[in-house]
Each structure stands twice: as C-alpha cells, then as structure tokens.
Amino acid sequence: MEPGQLSRPAEPGHCVSGSPSESAAFPASLLSTAGAEPWGRPAAVAAVLPAGGCGERMGVRTPKQFCRVLERPLISYTLQALERVSWIKDIVVAVTRENMEAMRNIIQRYGHQRISLAEAGPTRHRSIFNGLKALAEDQPDCKLTKPQVVIIHDAVRPFVDEDILLRVVIAANEHGAAGAIRPLVSTVISPSADGCLDQSLDRAKHRASEMPQAFLFDVIYEAYQQCSDYDLEFGTECLQLALKYCHTKAKLLEGSSDLWKVTYKQDLYAAESMIKEKISQEVCVVVNTKDEESLGYLLKEVLRKELNCLNITSTPLDHTGGDIQNFLIAQCYSVISVNVVSSDFQKTQKFLSTLGESNLPLLYPVVVVLVYFLDFTLAPLTQEMENLMWIRELAKEVKKRNVLLNGLLINYSQDKQKLQESLRQGASIIGALVKERSSALAGQLLVA
Amino acid sequence: MEPGQLSRPAEPGHCVSGSPSESAAFPASLLSTAGAEPWGRPAAVAAVLPAGGCGERMGVRTPKQFCRVLERPLISYTLQALERVSWIKDIVVAVTRENMEAMRNIIQRYGHQRISLAEAGPTRHRSIFNGLKALAEDQPDCKLTKPQVVIIHDAVRPFVDEDILLRVVIAANEHGAAGAIRPLVSTVISPSADGCLDQSLDRAKHRASEMPQAFLFDVIYEAYQQCSDYDLEFGTECLQLALKYCHTKAKLLEGSSDLWKVTYKQDLYAAESMIKEKISQEVCVVVNTKDEESLGYLLKEVLRKELNCLNITSTPLDHTGGDIQNFLIAQCYSVISVNVVSSDFQKTQKFLSTLGESNLPLLYPVVVVLVYFLDFTLAPLTQEMENLMWIRELAKEVKKRNVLLNGLLINYSQDKQKLQESLRQGASIIGALVKERSSALAGQLLVA
Numbered sequence: 068m069e070p071g072q073l074s075r076p077a078e079p080g081h082c083v084s085g086s087p088s089e090s091a092a093f094p095a096s097l098l099s100t101a102g103a104e105p106w107g108r109p110a111a112v113a114a115v116l117p118a119g120g121c122g123e124r125m126g127v128r129t130p131k132q133f134c135r136v137l138e139r140p141l142i143s144y145t146l147q148a149l150e151r152v153s154w155i156k157d158i159v160v161a162v163t164r165e166n167m168e169a170m171r172n173i174i175q176r177y178g179h180q181r182i183s184l185a186e187a188g189p190t191r192h193r194s195i196f197n198g199l200k201a202l203a204e205d206q207p208d209c210k211l212t213k214p215q216v217v218i219i220h221d222a223v224r225p226f227v228d229e230d231i232l233l234r235v236v237i238a239a240n241e242h243g244a245a246g247a248i249r250p251l252v253s254t255v256i257s258p259s260a261d262g263c264l265d266q267s268l269d270r271a272k273h274r275a276s277e278m279p280q281a282f283l284f285d286v287i288y289e290a291y292q293q294c295s296d297y298d299l300e301f302g303t304e305c306l307q308l309a310l311k312y313c314h315t316k317a318k319l320l321e322g323s324s325d326l327w328k329v330t331y332k333q334d335l336y337a338a339e340s341m342i343k344e345k346i347s348q349e350v351c352v353v354v355n356t357k358d359e360e361s362l363g364y365l366l367k368e369v370l371r372k373e374l375n376c377l378n379i380t381s382t383p384l385d386h387t388g389g390d391i392q393n394f395l396i397a398q399c400y401s402v403i404s405v406n407v408v409s410s411d412f413q414k415t416q417k418f419l420s421t422l423g424e425s426n427l428p429l430l431y432p433v434v435v436v437l438v439y440f441l442d443f444t445l446a447p448l449t450q451e452m453e454n455l456m457w458i459r460e461l462a463k464e465v466k467k468r469n470v471l472l473n474g475l476l477i478n479y480s481q482d483k484q485k486l487q488e489s490l491r492q493g494a495s496i497i498g499a500l501v502k503e504r505s506s507a508l509a510g511q512l513l514v515a
Numbered sequence: 516m517e518p519g520q521l522s523r524p525a526e527p528g529h530c531v532s533g534s535p536s537e538s539a540a541f542p543a544s545l546l547s548t549a550g551a552e553p554w555g556r557p558a559a560v561a562a563v564l565p566a567g568g569c570g571e572r573m574g575v576r577t578p579k580q581f582c583r584v585l586e587r588p589l590i591s592y593t594l595q596a597l598e599r600v601s602w603i604k605d606i607v608v609a610v611t612r613e614n615m616e617a618m619r620n621i622i623q624r625y626g627h628q629r630i631s632l633a634e635a636g637p638t639r640h641r642s643i644f645n646g647l648k649a650l651a652e653d654q655p656d657c658k659l660t661k662p663q664v665v666i667i668h669d670a671v672r673p674f675v676d677e678d679i680l681l682r683v684v685i686a687a688n689e690h691g692a693a694g695a696i697r698p699l700v701s702t703v704i705s706p707s708a709d710g711c712l713d714q715s716l717d718r719a720k721h722r723a724s725e726m727p728q729a730f731l732f733d734v735i736y737e738a739y740q741q742c743s744d745y746d747l748e749f750g751t752e753c754l755q756l757a758l759k760y761c762h763t764k765a766k767l768l769e770g771s772s773d774l775w776k777v778t779y780k781q782d783l784y785a786a787e788s789m790i791k792e793k794i795s796q797e798v799c800v801v802v803n804t805k806d807e808e809s810l811g812y813l814l815k816e817v818l819r820k821e822l823n824c825l826n827i828t829s830t831p832l833d834h835t836g837g838d839i840q841n842f843l844i845a846q847c848y849s850v851i852s853v854n855v856v857s858s859d860f861q862k863t864q865k866f867l868s869t870l871g872e873s874n875l876p877l878l879y880p881v882v883v884v885l886v887y888f889l890d891f892t893l894a895p896l897t898q899e900m901e902n903l904m905w906i907r908e909l910a911k912e913v914k915k916r917n918v919l920l921n922g923l924l925i926n927y928s929q930d931k932q933k934l935q936e937s938l939r940q941g942a943s944i945i946g947a948l949v950k951e952r953s954s955a956l957a958g959q960l961l962v963a
Binding site for chain 2: 242244246248249251252253254255256257258259262263264265267268270271272273274275276277301303304306307310316317318319324325327328330331332333334336337338339340341344447448449450452453456459495496498499503505507508511512513514
C-alpha cells in the first residue's frame with residue numbers, strides 16, 4: 068500500500084506524502100537502499116506513544132490525554148492520526164495500570180487498529196522504555212516484530228500528519244535519529260539561585276524540540292538500556308539519550324505549528340476548535356434536482372461564502388440514501404438536505420436511518436440539517452412547523468448515534484432581495500450548526 | 516484609590532491585589548518607602564504596549580493584535596485588562612503609522628481610557644523605545660508624566676491580571692527590573708550548522724521569559740539609549756538590555772499559564788474559548804416572584820448544575836428594568852428571564868430597551884433568553900410560538916446593540932419526572948446559548 072492511501076475513514080485533513088521538494092533533500096542513494104520502500108522509507112516502522120502522564124499542568128483531575136474533545140478522548144485523535152498512516156505497522160501505547168481498562172474501551176469503541184498496550188512507568192522515559200521493550204525481540208513478553216525504525220510521539224499532539232512522520236522516519240533511517248523542531252515562542256533564560264536573571268539565550272540559536280521523533284530501533288533501545296537511573300527519572304529528551312549513549316547526532320526537521328502539545332486548559336480549547344474547523348471544511352448539500360437554478364443550488368452558493376468552505380459537494384438524495392459510507396470516507400460530517408416539498412421527507416428519513424444503522428464508528432458528531440423552503444406570506448409559519456414536529460422526535464433517536472439533526476425553514480419570498488436575505492440568514496444558521504456542533508441544540512426547528 | 520478598585524465595568528474575572536502570602540515575600544521596609552503607596556507600589560506607574568507586529572506566524576493577513584475575538588480586536592481585551600488597574604496612570608501603545616487610525620477607532624468604540632499612541636518602529640525593541648520616549652521628559656514631544664516604574668507588556672497577552680502586574684511592579688521598584696517567567700513546555704535544543712542536534716538544555720534549569728515585565732523607568736530608558744543598533748534590530752529580551760547596559764539583574768517571578776502569548780491560529784481559538792468561559796461564569800436569572808417553589812427557582816437550580824456556574828444571581832425584573840448598569844458592573848453578560856405568564860413581556864421589553872438605549876459600551880455580546888413555561892398537552896405548541904413571534908423582530912433590533920435574544924418554551928408537565936426532564940433540556944439549551952454566544956442563532960424560538 069502506498070503512503071497516503073487511507074485504510075478507513077479517519078482524521079480529516081490532508082494526508083501528504085513527502086513532497087518532491089522535501090524528498091530532494093535526501094541523497095538519491097537513500098531512495099534505493101536495499102530493503103527500503105520507495106522514497107527511502109524503511110519497510111518496518113512502529114510507533115511508541117507514552118500516555119502515562121497525570122496531566123497536573125492542566126489543572127483538571129483527568130489526565131490530559133483522556134480529556135474529552137467533542138465527547139471523544141484526546142488520545143483517540145492521536146491514535147487516529149497515526150493509524151491512518153498505513154506503513155506504521157504497530158502502535159504501542161504505554162498507559163498506567165489504572166487506565167489500562169479505560170484505554171481498552173477507547174480502542175474498542177472507536178475501532179482503533181494495530182494498537183498494543185504496554186504498562187507506563189512513573190516517568191516519561193520509563194514509559195517509552197517499556198514501549199520499546201514490547202517491540203524488542205530480546206524480551207520474553209515481546210509479541211510484536213522488531214521494527215527497523217521506531218517513531219516516538221506524544222499522546223497529546225493529535226495533529227501530526229503523514230508528511231512530518233515520513234520525514235522523521237526517512238531522516239532517522241539515514242542519521243540514526245531525527246526529531247521535529249519549532250522556533251521558540253518566548254525567549255529562554257536561566258535564573259540564578261536567588262531567582263534573578265543570570266543569562267538570556269539567543270532565540271535565533273535555539274529551537275524547541277517537539278514530537279514526532281524517530282530512531283533506528285537498535286540505537287534508541289541501546290540508549291535506554293545504557294542510560295542511568297537519573298536519566299530515566301529526570302531526563303526529558305530522547306534525542307539527548309541517543310547522543311549521549313550512542314553518539315548519534317539527531318537530524319532536526321522543522322515541523323508545522325500544528326505539532327504543538329496540549330498542555331494547559333487553553334490548549335484543550337484550541338484543539339477542540341481546530342478539530343471543529345477541520346471537520347467543517349467539507350459540507351455535502353443534498354438536493355433533489357439537477358436544476359442548477361433551483362433553491363438548493365442557490366443556497367449552496369451562499370453557503371460557500373458563509374462557511375468559507377474548501378469543499379461543498381452536492382448529491383441527489385437517491386444516490387446517497389443507500390450509501391452512507393461514501394460520506395464518511397469522503398470525511399464529510401455535515402449534510403445539508405434541501406427539500407422543496409415536504410413529501411421529500413421519506414427519503415430523508417431513509418437516509419438518516421441508514422446513517423443510524425451503520426456500524427461504522429462515528430468519530431465526530433455528524434450535523435444534518437433538513438432545509439425546507441416556504442413562502443411565509445402564503446401559509447402561517449407555525450402550521451408548517453406543526454408539520455415538521457416529527458423532526459424533534461427523530462432527532463432524539465439519531466442523537467444516540469452521535470447525529471445532530473435540525474430542521475430549518477427558509478422564507479421563499481417572491482421578492483428577490485428578500486429571498487437573498489433569507490438565504491444569507493439560512494446559510495449563517497447552517498454555518499453556526501456546522502461549526503459549533505452543539506448537541507444541546509439538536510432537534511430544534513429554526514427559521515430564517 | 517486602592518488597588519483592585521474598578522473604575523468601570525470591564526474584564527470579567529478576579530481583580531486580585533497581591534495576596535498576603537505573596538506580599539510577605541517583600542521586605543517590610545519596602546512597604547514604607549518614601550513616596551510609595553501601600554504595599555510598596557510606587558505612585559507613578561505607566562505601561563508601554565508594543566503593537567507593531569505584523570502577525571506573520573499567525574498565517575493570516577490581519578496582524579494578530581487586531582484579529583477579532585467575539586467580534587472585538589484582541590488588543591482591546593489587553594487594554595481592558597490594563598486599564599481596569601487604576602494605579603496604571605498612562606498606557607502608551609506603539610502602533611505602525613498605517614494602523615494608527617484603526618487603533619484610534621478601537622479606543623473610541625470600546626471606550627478605552629488613559630491610552631496614548633506612539634509610532635511603532637520596524638522591530639519590537641524599536642517600538643518599545645518609541646513608547647518609552649513618549650514618557651521621557653527629555654523628549655521634545657513628551658506629553659505625559661515620566662513614571663517611576665514602567666510596565667512593558669504584549670498586546671497579544673490579554674489575560675494579564677492585577678496580581679502579576681502588582682508583583683512585577685513592586686519587584687522592579689526594588690530590583691530595578693522584573694519579569695514573569697513560566698516553566699518550559701518543550702525541551703530547548705541548539706542545532707549545529709548542519710541541522711543536527713548539538714546540545715539539549717536541561718529543562719529544569721531554564722525558564723521561558725514571558726510578559727509582563729517592569730522596570731525603574733530610568734534603568735530601562737538608559738538601557739535603550741545605550742544599546743546598539745544590533746540589539747534594537749535582533750534583540751528580543753528587555754531584561755537582557757537592562758542587564759547588559761545597566762548591570763541590573765531582573766527579579767524573575769512565576770506567572771500563571773494564562774500569560775501565554777497569542778501567536779498562532781490555535782491560540783486565537785483558545786483565547787476566544789477562554790473569554791467565552793469567563794463571561795459565562797456569571798448568569799442572572801430574572802424571576803417575577805419571590806416564591807422559591809416557583810418554576811424560575813427550579814430552573815435556576817438545574818442551570819447551576821448544567822453550567823457549572825460560579826455565580827447565579829436571581830432578581831425580580833421590576834428592580835432591574837431601570838438599572839441595566841448594575842448587570843454590567845456585576846460583569847453579568849447573560850440574563851435568563853423567566854416568564855410564567857406571557858403578559859410579563861412588557862417588563863421584558865422595557866428591560867431590553869433599557870439595555871439597548873444604554874450608552875455603556877457592551878464589551879461582550881449579551882445573551883438574553885426569555886423563558887416561557889407552558890403545558891404542551893393543553894395548547895398546541897405552535898399557537899404559543901405564534902404568540903411569541905414578536906421575539907424574532909425584537910431580536911433583530913437588539914442585535915445591532917450586541918444583544919443576542921432568544922425565546923425558549925419549556926414544557927410545564929404535571930408529571931414531575933417529565934418536568935424535570937424538560938428543565939434539564941431547557942438548562943442545556945440555555946447553557947449552549949450562554950457558552951457559544953452565536954449571533955447567527957439569535958432570534959430563534961427554541962423548545963425544551
């Protein structure tokens with residue numbers, strides 16, 4: 068399987084393999100190394116994820132990797148990001164004994180694959196060491212295959228993409244070790260013993276060491292076997308261990324700002340907003356006609372401006388009613404179904420029941436908005452609302468499956484300007500529902 | 516005026532003066548320094564805010580200090596945080612010539628006080644120097660009074676509180692310079708010329724230098740006058756200038772994680788969520804009865820659990836209708852008005868028109884939810900909705916004044932369990948409206 072190919076619907080966003088310009092930085096000889104895959108990537112790659120932290124900096128009781136973002140534990144997003152990369156064969160997660168059961172439940176509930184669990188140690192380095200032992204063939208309890216290169220990543224950096232993973236792996240294969248770095252946001256200083264400024268470091272000459280990192284397995288495993296108890300207790304930097312004990316100078320690679328580590332409460336908020344933004348980029352507008360002059364198409368155009376969307380697809384409902392999986396593979400978690408006449412609702416219900424009955428794990432809340440156009444001057448608005456009360460009941464049902472259903476009535480005025488205003492308001496309501504994904508507001512009938 | 520006293524309704528949150536335990540860290544002699552205020556704080560304190568950055572790291576065109584958070588530019592939040600501290604006499608903001616007019620508009624629109632503008636230079640240090648010149652009496656265009664201590668802060672750190680400001684000012688008065696620091700989130704490394712790891716710094720021995728910082732004015736002004744062009748072009752650390760040119764060793768003070776700098780897009784999301792969370796902590800439930808068995812009080816209790824609120828006040832409407840200012844001084848931006856009979860709406864309208872006509876700048880969107888209880892089995896729901904259609908029109912009006920109005924119908928069932936379920940759902944809807952403050956959903960009639 069080629070890098071970049073998806074094995075199942077997963078993290079939205081771009082799965083980029085190393086772009087030609089980046090790959091060109093590696094010597095041509097690497098691209099034809101014996102036993103290596105195309106682009107110089109070794110065949111056997113595994114990942115170790117230390118997830119034993121207690122999250123004390125977050126100021127909440129739940130360890131940060133288990134904090135919920137859109138109702139799903141943060142670590143599940145990170146696992147999703149790693150497992151969508153088909154060439155990572157095994158992912159070893161080190162969790163504390165007390166969180167082992169919770170972790171198994173997460174893996175089962177969200178359908179994670181290729182995951183093995185190891186017991187976390189009392190420090191980050193000890194957890195990583197335990198993860199490596201699970202992969203090392205010299206250990207009696209090793210059930211996995213020893214990889215050529217191992218990635219080390221943090222459970223609390225959910226936005227890692229295939230591009231940086233590939234780059235650190237290829238660089239580790241060449242240099243023995245590699246890691247992502249970022250420019251410093253703040254100046255780094257060293258305090259004297261009396262709490263005063265001793266020295267300020269030149270910001271241009273230093274970098275923040277981030278994750279992911281990758282190592283030739285034998286290098287990092289040797290380093291952990293050699294290193295002192297002091298290192299295991301107080302050390303923070305795997306690259307440093309490889310340098311100190313194996314004389315391996317890690318290659319440093321600039322990563323994107325998305326690699327930041329969820330550390331404080333504000334980071335959790337930021338992660339939630341980033342995820343909401345990503346899943347709002349794809350919206351499917353379902354229309355029952357191919358007439359491009361129709362209200363559905365008009366609404367789509369207004370929506371495109373309102374949502375500032377990367378991609379709005381429109382599909383007639385007949386086609387999609389039977390194949391909900393297509394939506395999820397296309398990573399579309401927002402469906403706007405436009406119904407000009409209210410008898411269209413059977414098709415809509417069929418669509419929703421298919422969504423509800425699907426066995427696919429819904430990794431994100433799916434927003435479904437049923438849009439009805441109605442000339443408010445012809446019939447009382449409330450009469451039409453009465454006709455749509457079934458949406459409230461249906462919403463209750465599908466909410467159990469993480470589907471957030473709303474009805475939206477848009478004024479179909481004969482006055483072009485008024486119609487435009489209604490479409491704009493409708494698009495703005497849809498925008499709020501898509502972006503905020505608030506389960507508390509599911510089931511409401513809204514009016515534009 | 517004592518520290519901690521507010522001059523006007525401003526940033527929600529706690530205005531804490533130095534707590535006894537922290538103040539105890541300063542020598543008693545300081546507390547009675549000649550010319551100093553109680554607690555050792557000097558009488559003349561000003562602040563300089565460099566705001567000339569172009570925000571290139573944010574990946575958006577608008578400089579980050581002008582990016583909008585809840586529709587208001589980020590810098591306005593920072594100004595609000597500084598000006599609520601009554602003992603900061605002047606706040607000098609350094610902005611580029613091209614943003615000068617925009618900055619004046621922000622100051623006027625949000626009613627900022629004690630602000631002077633200086634022209635930003637091409638680098639951060641040059642902008643700060645220009646700000647200092649505006650305060651220095653040896654300059655021909657100095658219109659302000661030279662302060663004893665000057666605070667330097669970033670326009671993109673809106674969560675600074677009075678506690679840390681007071682602590683840096685007192686420490687600067689004693690040591691000549693002081694600054695807030697934070698533990699490092701990532702390990703800091705130095706790369707070699709070939710992009711490999713040269714050295715990894717001991718995370719425990721280093722700190723991130725954050726803001727605010729404070730200086731004896733004469734110390735920092737002297738440092739800027741002495742320093743080289745190279746410093747002004749490439750330097751990043753004011754504390755370093757004070758050390759290098761005035762041999763002043765800055766006192767370093769641990770700050771809270773709220774001091775983080777809005778640097779990347781995710782930080783902007785985090786800032787918005789933090790602000791939303793803060794303004795959702797105070798909710799006023801307005802009830803028309805003192806009967807504590809009433810539905811209004813029942814709803815209040817369910818809301819307290821749902822919102823996990825610090826403070827829910829309840830006030831009869833008569834009292835508040837005439838005095839909207841009280842709400843804003845109490846930093847309450849969420850009003851839930853419970854109306855058991857729908858004829859109560861005159862009072863509600865009076866309340867809203869007072870809010871609308873008030874000349875106070877509304878620094879945050881105000882959420883107002885009009886709650887109606889109705890037995891859904893006695894009358895058709897849609898009939899009651901028909902009666903409440905005026906809310907949609909009124910909402911359009913008050914939205915212009917940044918007031919987000921919604922109606923909420925709650926099923927008043929005789930069945931206790933059903934009533935409890937409706938109250939819970941109602942509270943959850945109110946929670947979403949209060950926390951998300953989405954202007955797109957204003958004017959909707961919601962049903963629980």
